[in-house]
Amino acid sequence: MTLCRRCNNEFDRSSPSGCRFHRDAFVCRPHPPDHYAFELNDAMYKQLLEKNWAAKFWDCCGAEDQGAPGCATANHVGWDD
Numbered sequence: 001m002t003l004c005r006r007c008n009n010e011f012d013r014s015s016p017s018g019c020r021f022h023r024d025a026f027v028c029r030p031h032p033p034d035h036y037a038f039e040l041n042d043a044m045y046k047q048l049l050e051k052n053w054a055a056k057f058w059d060c061c062g063a064e065d066q067g068a069p070g071c072a073t074a075n076h077v078g079w080d081d
Contacts, residue, residue, distance in 0.1 A: 002078040013078070020070035026066050
């Protein structure tokens with residue numbers, strides 16, 4: 001068995017399909033629900049931080065659960081590939 005560098009699961013090299021992973025990082029970026037984080041100006045950002053409202057989500061798909069299944073699928077990739 002080989003460890004996949006994308007999903008961190010073990011896989012058999014003879015059947016490498018079935019990898020589910022996120023293409024981007026899990027981030028903490030405050031933003032109101034009706035705006036994207038990159039639309040914020042300094043005043044809006046400061047107000048959100050003062051309210052201690054941090055939005056945590058996968059940057060690739062927007063899933064808010066860090067344990068959410070990957071949003072992309074591909075063949076597994078070993079560390080020695």
